[in-house]
Structures are given as structure tokens and as C-alpha cells.
Amino acid sequence: MLPLTQLGGFLVEMLGYPFMQRALVAGVCIGIVAPLVGSFLVHRQLAMIGDTLAHTAFAGVAVGIFLSNLFETNVSPYLTALVVAVLSALLIQVLSEYTDVYNDVSMAVVLAGGFAVGTVLISLTSGGIAVSINQYLFGSLSTLTRGEVEILVGLSVLVVAAIAVSYRQLVYVTFDESAARIAGIDVRLLNRLLVVLTAMVVVGAMQMMGVILVAAMLVVPVAAATQFARSFKRSIVLAIVAGQVAVLTGTTLSYAYGIAAGGTIVLVAIGVYLGAAAVTRLGPVRMR
Amino acid sequence: MSVLELADVTYSYGDRPAVENVSMTVEPGDFLGLVGPNGSGKTTLLKLMLGLLRPDSGSVTLFGRPAHEFADGTRVGYVSQAATRKAGGMPVTVREVVTMGRYPHVGLRRFRERDTERITEALDIVGVADLADRRFSTLSGGQKQRVVIARALAADAELLALDEPTVGVDAESREAFYDLLRRLNREGLTVLLVEHDIGVVTAFATRVACINRRLFFHGDSIDFSESDALREAYGANQQLLDHHHH
Structure with a gap:
């Protein structure tokens, strides 16, 4: 165990680096919005x-890189990822409205298709972009730019505001979709809103978490909170707490030992x- | 004004007809039991009545408006089969569930005293006040159904529609549950009950509609017991005749 003064010195040093400041701001945002949106997804089996x-979104990144190369301009892969992910979200949603189910198989097809488009586009792009691809796949602390963090903060504010406004309706739809529809709620509109918010969160968090692991932040903190929470409101708060613990601890460990940030954060979340599962099963813990 | 008016309603899933040429009305204060063999289109008819499905031909009028356009969330409460089975893992308290019924009244504004009162009353009426802070998923099937009814009461619903609400509920709780429905009906609530158990319907409902794709009977439950409608409707679906006749 590190002596306290040494730990303090370590934290001061870490917080002194602008790239770590950016990473922590990004992490806090991710730790709020991912569990928030995830709470609605998980309980609808989505x-x-x-x-x-x-x-x-990875296909979107590839589109950005491909276009930048083709036209020798600077198209932000972040932006193209956002556009492609939002369009895919709406496409999946509209398809499910016509087929009446969220189909595991079609979801798997879209997932694989997106990734395939991404790899093909990247292989078509000449020159040394392999490095930056790794960064999108696995995420990175050090390459977060100020602009990217600003976009993430902006997206987060938008997501929180959208959920605050539609919270009651979202809860009703999550609990009982048919009854919500009969209660006059525009279920279709809300479903579209939820998938678009999900796309925004995923793209916002992708830079730090990486494509492959980003979705874990939508699910794992929520799974932890569900063990304890009695009410839905409480479950959201607890999920965000779990998200913050994962992000802050994971980012710090990642910095201290030079290990992959996304992976560390997800391992802490798990x-x-x-821990939550063990405590609720072993001890007589009152639900909160 | 009738609560519901169906005129020559037909609905098919692809080329498989589920409901054919059904015409009937439901009046305020009715306790209508909707019976029929498995696969007879009971649930489909209920969904048509509530505007969850749109008829291929004919019309469904709910409180004077086409059912599929009906969007006054305060007048209809719906208790689906799924309401108790699904949402299994979602952490949500009994009070939160009943509060949902109030959402159409409240919209985006803050909850007022009147809203909270209605929620507490609704919890009381169905006898789950002591469970208000329990997690919904920890309740028994019968308790869950009461909570979902309380949600409809909190909405000040005038019509309560239930789709086989007591599947998986033990016999004693079922009896108490149907007693509750009868009490609510006598206090003025219109009840629409899809039920496979004909005994329950003849014992508790005041009106019966018997369908097997087509409407075989619609009238007072006393007349239904004496009619041949049951035999005719179930005869059209042979394999279930014996099973349902005791």
C-alpha cells in the first residue's frame, strides 16, 4: 500500500497533465450518460x-478516414461516425417496427456488416492509418483532443436533457409497452429517441473506450445497480455511481501502470x- | 355514448383470418367477459378494441373516436398477460408502477397533491398499500395484477381491459381478484375481460361475448349459460371442446 503522501503526490502529478485532465472529464461524462441510457436499454432487453x-460507428470512422484520403481534406471521423451510427440506429428501429421484433439475427447482421464495411474501407485507404485504427478499436487516453472532449461534453448535456424531459414516458414504455401505448404515449417516437441517444453515447465514448468495449459501459454498471435497487430512480443513481467508480479507478490504474484504458475501466466495472452480486447473495443486504 | 362500438370488424394476420365480421357494443357499466377457445381471436379482438391493431375492414369506435386514433391516455387502463411476466428484472417499486398511471394527467408538470392522493387511494382500493415500497418483481402474480389495476385506477380510467389476467395465479387469489373486479364494476368502472375460464366469466361478468373468429353470442351472462353458443363456438374448434367443458 502506498503511503498517503506518496498517493497524494501521485494524484497531483496525474492531474497536472492536460491529457489526463481531458481523459478524466471525458470519463466522468461517459460514466454518467452510458449507465443512464443503458438503464432503459437493459430493462427492455436491448x-x-x-x-x-x-x-x-466503426464503419463511420472508416468512412471519415476514407473520404479524407480521397478528397485530401480533413473530414472528422468522429462526425462521420456520429452520422453513420445515428442513421444505423434509426434503420434498426424502423426495421423492428415493420417486423414487430428486435431480431437478434438482424442485429448481428448489422453489427457484422458495419464492421465489415469499416475494415474494407480502411484497406482501400492507402498508407499508414493502421495506428489510428487501433486507437478507435481499443480506445486511448492520450489521444483525446480538447475538441473531442468538448463534443463529448456537448453530447452528454444533450443526452441528459433529452432523458430528463422524456423520463416519465421512457419509464412507462420500458415497463409496459402496450399499456404505455394505450396511455397515449408515442412509443414509436420514444423508441427512435432512445436508439439515437444510444448512438450518441456510443460515439461519444468510443474514443476513450474503443469500439469493441464501449457497449459494456451501457450494460455492466446497470447490471450491478439492478442487484441492489428497489426503485427505478435509485437504480439509475446507483448505475451512475458504479459507472463513475469504474471510470475513475480504471483511468487512474491505466495511467499508473500504462495499461489499456478501455479494458481497465470495463474490468473494474465487472x-x-x-462484488454487488456476491454481497446481495451472501449477506442479508437490504435493497435500497 | 357507448364505450365501444364495433361495426363489421375483420382482421387477418397475413392470409389467416383472426376476426371476422364482428359487430357489438359495450355500454358504460358493463362487465363484459370475452370468451372463446384458444386461438379464437379473443386477444386480437381486444387489441382491435383498444386500438393496438387496426381492422382490415369495419370500424372500432372507442369513446366516440376511431380506436386507433384514440389517444386520451386517462380513460383506458390495460392489464396485459405480459404485464406480470415481463419486466421481471426491472427494478421498480409498486408505487412507481402505480404512479405511471398518473403520467397522462401530469404530463411534464410537477406532481400535485391531488395526483399523490389518487395514487395512494388506488393503492388502498386494490389492497396493496402495505406493499408500496416493495420492488414489483418480488410480488406474487396476484399481487402484481392488483398493482397494475391500481395503475389504471390512478389514471381515473373509465374502461379497464384485462387479457387473461390470472394466468399463473393461485385459485384463492383468483377468486379475490375477480371479487375486486366485480366491486370496481359495481362502483361504475366498465370492465372488459378476456378469459379462457368460462366458469369465471359466467360467475362474475354481467355480459358475455363468445367468439371463434365470428361472434357466436353477445348478451347477458345468464342467457349465455342457457344458449347453445358455447357448444357452437367451441365445436368449430373441436380439439378444445372437452378441455373447456368442466
Whole structure:
């Protein structure tokens, strides 16, 4: 165990680096919005959609890089990822409205298709972009730019505001879709809103978490909170707490030991989940 | 004004007809039991009545408006089969569920005293006040159905529609549940009950509609017991005749 003064010195040093400041701001945002949106996804058995959208976002990144190369301009891969992920989200949603189910198979097809388009486009792009692809796949702390963090903060404010306004309706639809429809709620509109918000969260968090792991932040903190929470409101708060613990601990460990940030954050989140599961099963813990 | 008016309603899933040429009305204060063999189109008819499905031909009028356009969330409460089975893992308290019924009244504004009162009353009426802070998923099937009814009461619903609400509920709780429905009906609530158990319907409902794609009977439940409608309707679906006749 580090002596306290040494730990303090370590934290001061870490917080002194602008790239770590950016990473922590980004992490806090991710730790809020991902569990927030994830709470609605998980309890509608839509956990899979985050992963699917992350992979289509990867296609979006590739489109950005491809276009930049083709026209020798600077198209932000972030922006193209956002556009492609939002369009994919709406496409999946509209398809499900026509077929009346969220189909596991079609979701898997879109997921694989998105990733395939991404790899093909990248292989068509000449020159040394392999490095930056790794960064999108696995995420990175050090390459977050100020602009990217600003976009993430902006997206987060938008997501929180949208959920605050539609919270009651979202809860009703999550709990009982048919009854919500009969209660006069525009279920179709809300479903579209939810998938678009998911796309925004996934793209916002992708830079730091990586395409492959970003969806975990939508699911794992929520799974942990569900063990304890009695009310839905409480479950959201607890999920965000779990998200913050994962992000802040994971980012710090990643910095201290030079290990992959996305992976570390997800492992801490899973640790929190397992701890929650163990505590609720072993001890007579009152639900909160 | 009738609560519901169906005129020559037909609905098919692809080329498989589920409901054919059904015409009937439901008046305020009715307790209508909707019976029929498995696969007879009971649930489909209920969904048509509530505007969850749109008829291929004919019309469904709910409180004077086409059912599929009906959007006054305060007048209809719906208890689906799924309401208790699904949402299994979602952390949500009994009070939160009943509060949902109030959402159409409240919209985006804050909850007023009147809203909270209605929620507390609704919890009381169905006898789950002591469970208000429990997590919904920890309740028994019968308790869950009461909570979902309380949600409809909190909405000040005038019509309560239930789709086989007591599947998986033990016999004693079922009896108490149907007693509750009868009490609510006598206090003025219109009840629409899809039920496979004909005994329950003849015992508790005041009106019966018996369908097997077509409407075989629609009238007072006393007349239904004496009519041949049951035999005719179930005869059209042979394999279930014996099963349903005791």
C-alpha cells in the first residue's frame, strides 16, 4: 500500500497533465450518460443494440478516414461516425417496427456488416492509418483532443436533457409497452429517441473506450445497480455511481501502470458487478 | 355514448383470418367477459378494441373516436398477460408502477397533491398499500395484477381491459381478484375481460361475448349459460371442446 503522501503526490502529478485532465472529464461524462441510457436499454432487453451501434460507428470512422484520403481534406471521423451510427440506429428501429421484433439475427447482421464495411474501407485507404485504427478499436487516453472532449461534453448535456424531459414516458414504455401505448404515449417516437441517444453515447465514448468495449459501459454498471435497487430512480443513481467508480479507478490504474484504458475501466466495472452480486447473495443486504 | 362500438370488424394476420365480421357494443357499466377457445381471436379482438391493431375492414369506435386514433391516455387502463411476466428484472417499486398511471394527467408538470392522493387511494382500493415500497418483481402474480389495476385506477380510467389476467395465479387469489373486479364494476368502472375460464366469466361478468373468429353470442351472462353458443363456438374448434367443458 502506498503511503498517503506518496498517493497524494501521485494524484497531483496525474492531474497536472492536460491529457489526463481531458481523459478524466471525458470519463466522468461517459460514466454518467452510458449507465443512464443503458438503464432503459437493459430493462427492455436491448443491451445488444449498443454493441451493434458501436460497430456501425466503426464503419463511420472508416468512412471519415476514407473520404479524407480521397478528397485530401480533413473530414472528422468522429462526425462521420456520429452520422453513420445515428442513421444505423434509426434503420434498426424502423426495421423492428415493420417486423414487430428486435431480431437478434438482424442485429448481428448489422453489427457484422458495419464492421465489415469499416475494415474494407480502411484497406482501400492507402498508407499508414493502421495506428489510428487501433486507437478507435481499443480506445486511448492520450489521444483525446480538447475538441473531442468538448463534443463529448456537448453530447452528454444533450443526452441528459433529452432523458430528463422524456423520463416519465421512457419509464412507462420500458415497463409496459402496450399499456404505455394505450396511455397515449408515442412509443414509436420514444423508441427512435432512445436508439439515437444510444448512438450518441456510443460515439461519444468510443474514443476513450474503443469500439469493441464501449457497449459494456451501457450494460455492466446497470447490471450491478439492478442487484441492489428497489426503485427505478435509485437504480439509475446507483448505475451512475458504479459507472463513475469504474471510470475513475480504471483511468487512474491505466495511467499508473500504462495499461489499456478501455479494458481497465470495463474490468473494474465487472469487478463492481461481481462484488454487488456476491454481497446481495451472501449477506442479508437490504435493497435500497 | 357507448364505450365501444364495433361495426363489421375483420382482421387477418397475413392470409389467416383472426376476426371476422364482428359487430357489438359495450355500454358504460358493463362487465363484459370475452370468451372463446384458444386461438379464437379473443386477444386480437381486444387489441382491435383498444386500438393496438387496426381492422382490415369495419370500424372500432372507442369513446366516440376511431380506436386507433384514440389517444386520451386517462380513460383506458390495460392489464396485459405480459404485464406480470415481463419486466421481471426491472427494478421498480409498486408505487412507481402505480404512479405511471398518473403520467397522462401530469404530463411534464410537477406532481400535485391531488395526483399523490389518487395514487395512494388506488393503492388502498386494490389492497396493496402495505406493499408500496416493495420492488414489483418480488410480488406474487396476484399481487402484481392488483398493482397494475391500481395503475389504471390512478389514471381515473373509465374502461379497464384485462387479457387473461390470472394466468399463473393461485385459485384463492383468483377468486379475490375477480371479487375486486366485480366491486370496481359495481362502483361504475366498465370492465372488459378476456378469459379462457368460462366458469369465471359466467360467475362474475354481467355480459358475455363468445367468439371463434365470428361472434357466436353477445348478451347477458345468464342467457349465455342457457344458449347453445358455447357448444357452437367451441365445436368449430373441436380439439378444445372437452378441455373447456368442466
